[in-house]
Amino acid sequence: MTTQGPGPIAVAKTMEGLTAPRGAAGRRRRGSLVWWLVFLAGVLYFFVPLYATLLFSLRAQPAFAAYSNVLNDAQFAGSLLYSAIIAVLTIITSIAIIVPTAYWVRLRLPRLRPIVEFVTLLPFVIPPVILVFGLIRTYSGDPFPLTYSDLGSDALLVSAYVVLSFPYMYRAVDSGLRAIDVRTLTEAAQSMGAGWFTILWRVIFPNLRVSLLSGAFLTFAIVIGEFTIATFLARPAFGPYLSLLGQNKAYEPAAVSLISFGLTWIAMGMIQLIGRAAPGRVQVGGAR
Amino acid sequence: MTFLELTGVQKQFGETYAVRDFNLSAERGEFVSFLGPSGCGKTTTLRMIAGFEQPTAGTITVNGEDITYRPPNRRNVGMVFQSYALFPNMTVAGNIGFGMKVRKRPSNEIKKRVGELLELINLPDRGDRYPYQLSGGQQQRVALARALAIEPQVLLLDEPLSALDAKIRVALRKEIRSIQRQLGITTVYVTHDQEEALSLSDRVVVMSEGRIEQIGPPPDIYNFPATPFVASFVGTLNLLAAQIVDGPGGRLTLDGQEIRSAKPVATGTRNVTVALRPESVELGEAGGSNRLTGQVEDVSFLGSIVRTRVRLGEGATVSLDTFNDPGLAAATIGETVTVSFPPEAALVLAGQASTEDAIEQAIAEK
Numbered sequence: 062m063t064t065q066g067p068g069p070i071a072v073a074k075t076m077e078g079l080t081a082p083r084g085a086a087g088r089r090r091r092g093s094l095v096w097w098l099v100f101l102a103g104v105l106y107f108f109v110p111l112y113a114t115l116l117f118s119l120r121a122q123p124a125f126a127a128y129s130n131v132l133n134d135a136q137f138a139g140s141l142l143y144s145a146i147i148a149v150l151t152i153i154t155s156i157a158i159i160v161p162t163a164y165w166v167r168l169r170l171p172r173l174r175p176i177v178e179f180v181t182l183l184p185f186v187i188p189p190v191i192l193v194f195g196l197i198r199t200y201s202g203d204p205f206p207l208t209y210s211d212l213g214s215d216a217l218l219v220s221a222y223v224v225l226s227f228p229y230m231y232r233a234v235d236s237g238l239r240a241i242d243v244r245t246l247t248e249a250a251q252s253m254g255a256g257w258f259t260i261l262w263r264v265i266f267p268n269l270r271v272s273l274l275s276g277a278f279l280t281f282a283i284v285i286g287e288f289t290i291a292t293f294l295a296r297p298a299f300g301p302y303l304s305l306l307g308q309n310k311a312y313e314p315a316a317v318s319l320i321s322f323g324l325t326w327i328a329m330g331m332i333q334l335i336g337r338a339a340p341g342r343v344q345v346g347g348a349r
Numbered sequence: 350m351t352f353l354e355l356t357g358v359q360k361q362f363g364e365t366y367a368v369r370d371f372n373l374s375a376e377r378g379e380f381v382s383f384l385g386p387s388g389c390g391k392t393t394t395l396r397m398i399a400g401f402e403q404p405t406a407g408t409i410t411v412n413g414e415d416i417t418y419r420p421p422n423r424r425n426v427g428m429v430f431q432s433y434a435l436f437p438n439m440t441v442a443g444n445i446g447f448g449m450k451v452r453k454r455p456s457n458e459i460k461k462r463v464g465e466l467l468e469l470i471n472l473p474d475r476g477d478r479y480p481y482q483l484s485g486g487q488q489q490r491v492a493l494a495r496a497l498a499i500e501p502q503v504l505l506l507d508e509p510l511s512a513l514d515a516k517i518r519v520a521l522r523k524e525i526r527s528i529q530r531q532l533g534i535t536t537v538y539v540t541h542d543q544e545e546a547l548s549l550s551d552r553v554v555v556m557s558e559g560r561i562e563q564i565g566p567p568p569d570i571y572n573f574p575a576t577p578f579v580a581s582f583v584g585t586l587n588l589l590a591a592q593i594v595d596g597p598g599g600r601l602t603l604d605g606q607e608i609r610s611a612k613p614v615a616t617g618t619r620n621v622t623v624a625l626r627p628e629s630v631e632l633g634e635a636g637g638s639n640r641l642t643g644q645v646e647d648v649s650f651l652g653s654i655v656r657t658r659v660r661l662g663e664g665a666t667v668s669l670d671t672f673n674d675p676g677l678a679a680a681t682i683g684e685t686v687t688v689s690f691p692p693e694a695a696l697v698l699a700g701q702a703s704t705e706d707a708i709e710q711a712i713a714e715k
Contacts (some may be wrong), residue, residue: 090513245434248401249492251421253448253499254427263447 116316127312144299149286152277153224155230163234181231189289221290226280237272352377358407367393369559378533382546385556391539427496431508433488435480442476448499466494486517503534547578587625604661608639629667629694637691645680
């Protein structure tokens, strides 16, 4: 509650101020003060829990014991690596499905766009537990007995995550395609003799680099933290490890939260850096 | 010998015809323009030559080979787009060399050809720039070089200058024409700008509502329009409301100022319309015995021609063309001027006539 306190009070005060105006300059100053207070409230809302988590994680004795315990736990590294590999496979599969689909919808089937958008949003509506039950029921027997082997279960896990990644990946790719003149670039490449594969690989993909990166990092973040599907498929993923840790230890879950938070921030920073360096961020066509 | 031939080409989108019965034979090295308002089917026809659209009926041949249903990437047709369509992820050299790379030419050959083309478009030191680092005119020159790099049999240009400002437009169109002459490449140019079409082309195809209205060399199109549409679309007509004062004597008042027509005016109504070609009206009093005064509303420099629009007292406007003379200052906006024209230039039409009526009567009187 402390973090949200200043906001409403400040707003109420300004409302009073606005009813009795005392010159434009004064109003402007008060206006910007309100925005600063709102900003401050946001910052507090965001950082206070993090700070509290940090303090809590540091209570373990000796100092940083929670962190060293976590980092020395073979299961931590193992599950994180497993989830990271699954995430990379998910990203590759998702891009391979989404990019040609979104490209084709934009180029040739614009009328299908609302339907495709709806379908890609389904993972928001259908809970993962339904998805995983469906998968287990379908693939636990002939003709696709996938759940009986580790590799089969991994494949199911990746497939389920690909579905979960659809809303993020499709949106990222679609907005990336919107920023370039897909049709004209395609036609230009065609007139120079390029076939569909060349167009996708040499023209469309490179121009979607930034969008693909943001879609990929979001997917990465989802896969790293996902719990339900990994648990039901009994895979040694990071999400179930995190939950197990939370049930058995006091300070370590806080440390893990902060570590994964840090990793996420590094990922976001990378998006920014790579996005800034990309030569593709330019308008296509139009007078300059 | 015919190089590019379109025979009975037709394109239907559902119930509507975008192009009907299009027939054209272009010689090797010829520069042909498709001219018409938007929606007349000129771009659709161009896209059918490029292979981006398939005709509903008819055939397209290049050098005797039927390419009607051949996919665009196997036609060897170069295309320049209105929006340049340079690949933003590639440098200028990468863009120009793209077609050759797709054709798996050796890299030293690509490098050599890219260098030659950069010289040709006067951007020899810009090979390592990205498209966004170039101006619009430069980007379009790169797009032209890129289309030429594959040594296409036919070069197609789809309103390539529309996105550029006027000065660059005039300079670049000369450049396009000189490069085209130099390489002797058969070219189809789509535009809605009559001046562009008339100044560039060996032949102009005027189109309206999916049909060809007239095909001919630019002077024929301008001087001998075959249909009312061509006459109204190519060139400008001034249409001015006037009242008859003395019909048999050919005396009228226009904007409260008296003018005369060469022939007696015999219409049932008192209100008439006077049609005037801009080139038959002169600034000053030397143009003829009919004189009108008004204020200069707009002056547009069209290269060799200066078009001045004069607003008469009661709101009517007269456009007139004069040759650009560096020794003479053009009229300034807001200045009060007199314009003049001979009685023969005034074509009097009954009532509130439209441009098409005026043209039909003009053709009938010829």
